[in-house]
Amino acid sequence: MELEASVHLHAVKLMGVSKRYGNVTAVEYIDLEVGKGEIVGLLGPNGSGKSTTIKMILGLVKPDTGSVNVLGINVKEDPIGVKRKIGYVPESPRIYEFLTGLEFLDFTGDVYGMAPDEKKKRIEEFVKALDLEGREGDMISSYSEGMKQKVVIISALMHKPQLLLLDEPLSGLDPKSARIVKDLLRELASQGVTTIMSTHVLEIAQAMCDRIAIMYNGRLLALGTMQELREKAMMPESRLEDIFLKLTGTGDVKPIVEALMK
Amino acid sequence: MNWKTVLRLISIDIKSSRLIRGTRLGSILENKVLTTVLYVGACICGAIVGWLIGNFYSGVPDPALKEAIFKGATSLFVTFPTLALIYGLVFTQMSQIQRIGVKVSIQPLYWYPITWGEHTLASIIANLIGAPLIITVFICSSILVASAFLGLIALAVCTVLALMGSLFTASITTEIVKVLQVRVSGAVTKVAGRTAVWVRLLGTIIFLIVFYLVYFTLVYGASFTALIESMAGGQRILWFIPYLWFGITLSAIVNGLNFEAVIFALTSIGFIYALFVAAVRLNAKFGLYEAPSITISRGTYTPKTGLLGKLGFSSLEAAIMRKDFKAFTRRRELMYIFIMPIVFILMPIVSSIRGTADTMPSIFSKFLFVYIALLPGTLMAVSIGSILTGSEGESIWYVHASPVSAKSYVKAKYFFTVFFSLAVTVICILFAAVWTAPSLRTVLIGFFEAFLLVLALSMVSLSFGIKGADFRELPRPRMIRPLWSLINMAICLALALAIISPMIPYAVKILFESIFLPIDLSTIISESYLYSALFLSAIIATIIFFTFYRITVKNAETLLSSAGG
Ligand SMILES: Nc1ncnc2c1ncn2[C@@H]1O[C@H](COP(=O)(O)OP(=O)(O)O)[C@@H](O)[C@H]1O
Ligand SMILES: [Mg+2]
Numbered sequence: 084m085e086l087e088a089s090v091h092l093h094a095v096k097l098m099g100v101s102k103r104y105g106n107v108t109a110v111e112y113i114d115l116e117v118g119k120g121e122i123v124g125l126l127g128p129n130g131s132g133k134s135t136t137i138k139m140i141l142g143l144v145k146p147d148t149g150s151v152n153v154l155g156i157n158v159k160e161d162p163i164g165v166k167r168k169i170g171y172v173p174e175s176p177r178i179y180e181f182l183t184g185l186e187f188l189d190f191t192g193d194v195y196g197m198a199p200d201e202k203k204k205r206i207e208e209f210v211k212a213l214d215l216e217g218r219e220g221d222m223i224s225s226y227s228e229g230m231k232q233k234v235v236i237i238s239a240l241m242h243k244p245q246l247l248l249l250d251e252p253l254s255g256l257d258p259k260s261a262r263i264v265k266d267l268l269r270e271l272a273s274q275g276v277t278t279i280m281s282t283h284v285l286e287i288a289q290a291m292c293d294r295i296a297i298m299y300n301g302r303l304l305a306l307g308t309m310q311e312l313r314e315k316a317m318m319p320e321s322r323l324e325d326i327f328l329k330l331t332g333t334g335d336v337k338p339i340v341e342a343l344m345k
Numbered sequence: 346m347n348w349k350t351v352l353r354l355i356s357i358d359i360k361s362s363r364l365i366r367g368t369r370l371g372s373i374l375e376n377k378v379l380t381t382v383l384y385v386g387a388c389i390c391g392a393i394v395g396w397l398i399g400n401f402y403s404g405v406p407d408p409a410l411k412e413a414i415f416k417g418a419t420s421l422f423v424t425f426p427t428l429a430l431i432y433g434l435v436f437t438q439m440s441q442i443q444r445i446g447v448k449v450s451i452q453p454l455y456w457y458p459i460t461w462g463e464h465t466l467a468s469i470i471a472n473l474i475g476a477p478l479i480i481t482v483f484i485c486s487s488i489l490v491a492s493a494f495l496g497l498i499a500l501a502v503c504t505v506l507a508l509m510g511s512l513f514t515a516s517i518t519t520e521i522v523k524v525l526q527v528r529v530s531g532a533v534t535k536v537a538g539r540t541a542v543w544v545r546l547l548g549t550i551i552f553l554i555v556f557y558l559v560y561f562t563l564v565y566g567a568s569f570t571a572l573i574e575s576m577a578g579g580q581r582i583l584w585f586i587p588y589l590w591f592g593i594t595l596s597a598i599v600n601g602l603n604f605e606a607v608i609f610a611l612t613s614i615g616f617i618y619a620l621f622v623a624a625v626r627l628n629a630k631f632g633l634y635e636a637p638s639i640t641i642s643r644g645t646y647t648p649k650t651g652l653l654g655k656l657g658f659s660s661l662e663a664a665i666m667r668k669d670f671k672a673f674t675r676r677r678e679l680m681y682i683f684i685m686p687i688v689f690i691l692m693p694i695v696s697s698i699r700g701t702a703d704t705m706p707s708i709f710s711k712f713l714f715v716y717i718a719l720l721p722g723t724l725m726a727v728s729i730g731s732i733l734t735g736s737e738g739e740s741i742w743y744v745h746a747s748p749v750s751a752k753s754y755v756k757a758k759y760f761f762t763v764f765f766s767l768a769v770t771v772i773c774i775l776f777a778a779v780w781t782a783p784s785l786r787t788v789l790i791g792f793f794e795a796f797l798l799v800l801a802l803s804m805v806s807l808s809f810g811i812k813g814a815d816f817r818e819l820p821r822p823r824m825i826r827p828l829w830s831l832i833n834m835a836i837c838l839a840l841a842l843a844i845i846s847p848m849i850p851y852a853v854k855i856l857f858e859s860i861f862l863p864i865d866l867s868t869i870i871s872e873s874y875l876y877s878a879l880f881l882s883a884i885i886a887t888i889i890f891f892t893f894y895r896i897t898v899k900n901a902e903t904l905l906s907s908a909g910g
Contacts, residue, residue, distance in 0.1 A: 143745050145907060162906060167748035177739035177818075179668065181675040183641050186668075189648060193664030194747050199648040206646065219646075222675075225638025 094119045094246055094277035095140055099149035101301075102135055109135040111301040112149070117279060117294075120272050124288035125281040126327065127298035133281035134174055136298070137248045140279065141171055154245055167195065170239035174250040174281075176231070180224035184215060184234045187223060188241065195242035202241075209237040212267075213260050229255045236264060240271075247271070249280040253287060265291055289323045299331045346462055354459070354467030359474055361820065387479045391486030398487070399494025418495055419599050422488065422504045426511040426591035429481065433515025435560055436477045441523055442556070444821075461629040469516045469624070481512055503598055507591040510613060514588060517620045521627060528631045534639055541639045546674050546683075553684045554691070561692055587616040658757070661749060665757040672736060673765070678822055679736060682728060686721030686769050690776060693717075708856055710781040715852065717777035718791035719845075722770030723798045727837045730762045730806030734904070735814040735824035744905070751901035755807065755894070762803040770795045787855070790848075793879060797844055797886040802837050804890050808897035809833035811904050844886050847878035 095117040102110045110132040117123050125133040138144040139151055142162040151158040153165045178187060185206065192202035210219050213233045223231060232255045239247060247268070253261045268278050268291065282288050288295050289309065296306045305315050313319055316326045402418075405411050485505045492501030530548065534541040581596060583589055590613040597606035653663035673679045693713055737744055744754070774795065778788050813829020825833075851874065 141746060142906070143742075163748045163750050166746060169746075171746045173742050173746075176742065178743065179672070179740050181672055182668065185642060185646055186671070189646075190664050190668055192648070193660045194749065196660055203646060203648050220642035221638045221640050 092119070093117065093152070094121070094154055095279065096152040097136075097140070097149065098152075100136075100139060100146045100151060101148045102132075102139060102144060102146050108301045110139070110146075113303045115296065115303065115306070117277055119277055120275045121294065122268060122272050122278040122280070122292050124292035124295045125279065125298055126283065126285065126288045126295050127281075128283060128331065131298040132301040133298055134250050135301075137171075137250050137279065137281060141169055141248055142166065168245045170242065170244035170247045172232075172235050172239045172247075172249045172252045174254075176235045178223060178231060178235060181222060183220050183222055184210075184226065184230075185219040187234055188219075188238055191238040191241060197242055205241045206237070209241060212263055213237065229257060229260070232256055233260060240267070245276060247276060247278040247280070249278065251282060252280055253282070253284075285323045285327060295323070297327060297330050304330050346460070346466070350459055350463045351467045351470075354464060355471045355474070358467060358471035383479060384482055387483040388486045391483040391488075392490045394483075395487035395490025395492075398491040402491075402494050415495060418491070418497065419500065422497070422500055423592055423596045423599060425484065425488070425504050426507040426595065427589060429484075429508045429511040430515050430588055430591075432480060433473070433477050433512040434518065436475070437472045437516050437519035438522075438556060440472060440475070441519060442553070461632065462625050464632075465520060465621070465625045465628050469513070469520050469621075472516045472519060473512060477512060477516075481508060484508065500595070500598060504595060507595055507613075510617060511588075511591045514591075514617055514620060517617070517624050520624045521620070524624070524627045524631050528634055531634060531637055535637050539641060539643075542641065542675055545639075545677075546680055549677060549680050550683055550687075553681070554687055557684070557688050557691060587612070590616060658760070659753065661747075662753050662757040662760075665749070665754070666761045669733065669736075669758075669761050676736075679732075682725070685724060685728070686773055689721045689724070690717060690773065711783065711787075711856055714777045714781045714783045714787065714791065717780075718770070718774045718788075719795050719798060721773045722766050722795050723802060723841060725769045726762055726766035726799045726803040727806045727834065729765055730758075730803045731810040731813075731830060731833050732824035733758050733762060733807065734810045735816060736822065737814075738816055738818045738822050741814075741816045749905065751898050751905055754901045754905065755897050759803055759807055759897075762807060763799060766799045766803060767796070770799060790875075790879070794845055794848060794882060797882055798841055801844060801886040801889040801893075802841060804893040804897060805837055805840060806833050808893050808900050809836070811897065811900040814904070840889055844882055844889070847881040847885070851875055851878055 093116050095115065097113050097115040100110060100113045101108070113132075113136065115123075115136075125136060127133050135144060139146050140153060140158070142151070142158040142165055145159075154168055156165050156168075158165050179190075182190065188206045188209075189202065192206070197205070210216055213236070215230065215233060215237075218226070218230065223234065226234070232252075236249075236252060239249070253264065256264065268280075272278060272293075280292070294306060294308055295312060297304045297312070305312055307315065309323065312323070312326050312330075313321060316329050318326055318329065402411065402414055405414065485508065488501045488504055489498075492498050530545065533544055533548070537544045581593055584593055590609050594606055594609040594613060597603075597609055651663055651667065653666060654660065658666065673682065693716065770792070774788065774792055777783075777791075783791075809829050809832060810825055813826045813833070815823035815826045817823045
């Protein structure tokens with residue numbers, strides 16, 4: 084019993100994980116432990132390795148070194164077992180445009196082996212909550228980007244995954260839906276669902292995440308709660324933006340702005 | 346009208362259609378030198394042909410024969426404009442069909458300062474670049490050179506002008522049809538509601554069938570000389586059809602009816618202008634028309650429990666198969682697949698109509714049965730299998746992220762290919778059986794072999810389809826890399842021959858038993874040979890199936906475990 088519990092203590096555990104694409108080092112020796120029910124934000128500028136890290140957790144990208152463990156399962160050994168427990172939203176997802184929103188969600192339910200009754204209940208609830216009612220029977224090709232994003236978010240949440248991997252999930256959502264998704268993630272966290280989400284929007288990270296991981300050039304610069312990050316940066320009263328700029332060494336933006344204004 | 350803008354738009358169109366075709370020929374044509382060589386080559390070839398004709402004419406000693414050639418040449422000239430109209434229509438429609446499924450068209454850049462007139466003109470001219478223009482260059486240069494020998498320069502110049510006019514008319518018509526098609530199909534979608542998907546599928550198929558019917562009739566059907574003869578005389582009877590006015594002008598010139606010639610020349614120019622104005626107006630009105638979204642279901646949602654579950658497919662496998670079925674009935678670029686078997690049946694019909702309509706010789710009818718029984722279904726298996734993975738397109742991330750095992754993936758994709766191809770096979774065999782009336786035994790043997798071919802080759806092409814999958818969707822869904830597509834076809838051809846090889850002696854016997862042969866085949870190829878041949882065929886097919894099953898599962902494992910390196 085004790086042993087079982089300790090094995091499952093971490094929802095996600097990355098040990099010495101790195102990934103290179105040719106000359107580009109996308110991710111460099113990252114160690115990351117995420118506890119159950121935690122919401123962790125991956126924060127970093129474009130190209131810092133957030134998406135690659137998420138894909139490695141899901142098993143879509145094979146790390147060159149290190150190991151990835153999800154909910155007690157080694158991703159390399161049982162990739163399908165891991166995928167079954169994960170809800171994934173890629174960045175700017177493309178989905179089958181020839182299906183209707185409803186058909187796509189129905190398809191997702193079947194892919195994850197949901198029972199018909201449960202599938203129906205979950206789809207109806209989500210469609211209503213995210214204001215897709217009335218359009219769910221239309222072909223996705225006629226949806227706006229935000230509506231497509233909503234459909235993908237529903238498909239990631241509807242099969243009750245234990246781990247959510249969300250790559251820039253709120254981009255393109257209207258404020259009301261973004262708020263609903265945020266509240267939903269909090270609610271799910273209290274039920275023990277773990278979330279790892281990437282973002283480059285500082286406000287989202289600060290408002291939603293228990294802990295924040297700052298990534299830069301494929302490396303994990305800092306990891307901790309807001310308070311811990313402030314201490315690490317020795318900027319006790321600062322906002323996340325200033326900490327972020329200081330830690331990533333991109334603090335002094337004044338000359339750049341001045342150059343642009345010329 | 347700003348001509349610089351028009352020229353710039355044309356060059357954009359040429360580049361984008363090269364991207365759309367995405368063939369290697371495209372990259373050859375990219376080379377400006379080679380493009381020039383093509384046109385100059387057509388010009389030189391035309392000149393040589395014209396020179397040969399002219400020399401031949403000059404060399405003829407008999408004045409009566411000379412007179413006859415002269416007459417023939419003038420009546421040929423008269424038909425050229427209408428001929429140009431027909432090939433202009435066929436080629437410009439063809440290039441429109443090639444654009445089916447293209448995601449980003451060169452939309453009228455409506456936020457740029459471009460008028461609809463400029464846009465429409467550019468589109469009309471760009472449509473003619475390539476085959477229609479090369480053919481025209483060839484014809485014109487041969488006419489001009491030959492006419493120098495015949496002393497018909499003036500007529501030749503008029504012919505060239507009329508030919509250009511006709512070609513232009515054809516392209517404007519295609520442009521008008523294009524705009525109307527979008528608008529009308531949008532209106533139909535709105536009216537049809539739920540059934541819009543089926544209306545669209547049927548409409549697309551019917552359009553393509555009609556197009557190919559016309560195309561094959563022109564290429565293989567009615568004899569060419571008969572067509573020209575009837576056109577030379579027939580044009581004038583059909584004077585009320587504006588499309589023929591260019592030809593009528595020429596025939597008026599030939600017959601010395603100067604007044605009529607002037608009238609028809611003026612009305613033809615008026616017609617082109619009116620057509621062009623109509624195209625511009627239509628474009629201005631509907632050019633930015635967005636088809637209404639298709640609503641497929643309304644009201645409460647009830648999950649379906651399908652038939653597939655009872656056949657031993659897991660809910661995941663059944664879901665993938667249902668999704669693929671929807672893709673093939675809803676994505677226009679995939680609907681194209683449906684017409685392939687129809688075209689294969691049409692081709693021999695059209696070419697057999699051309700011959701005497703008497704009873705078919707028995708060899709021909711037996712051959713026809715084998716052809717229709719085996720070919721469309723097998724080709725369906727080979728092409729569906731090879732594009733089924735690539736047709737996921739950029740949505741492939743979903744498959745990557747889903748808990749789908751390689752074996753499930755292969756199972757779903759394989760049986761989808763097999764079901765589809767077998768359905769086609771059964772329909773084709775029924776059709777061929779009614780048409781060529783073979784014995785029941787022949788029908789059963791044909792079905793058995795077709796069945797083996799479909800079962801084995803579906804797996805083969807599935808494995809290459811995964812290996813060579815190309816998920817890029819812009820500007821046009823690629824599905825499979827050309828090289829792998831070629832490899833797949835070559836290997837499928839070889840393996841298909843291997844599967845049917847045991848049957849070849851038997852087929853030879855059946856086909857030629859009515860003909861005298863030096864050896865008596867029936868003593869060598871007995872009944873028992875037939876059964877052992879069928880058995881051998883089945884064994885070969887089974888071996889191919891299992892060999893490629895392993896390869897396919899391996900390929901699927903690689904596919905599912907690596908997204909982007
Ligand atoms: N499939 C790939 N092939 C080559 N390079 C890649 C690939 N995916 C990501 N990269 C590179 O890896 C780095 C990290 O990318 P990514 O993880 O997408 O960053 P982020 O999501 O933080 O913006 C970038 O430099 C990117 O160019
Ligand atoms: Mg990213």
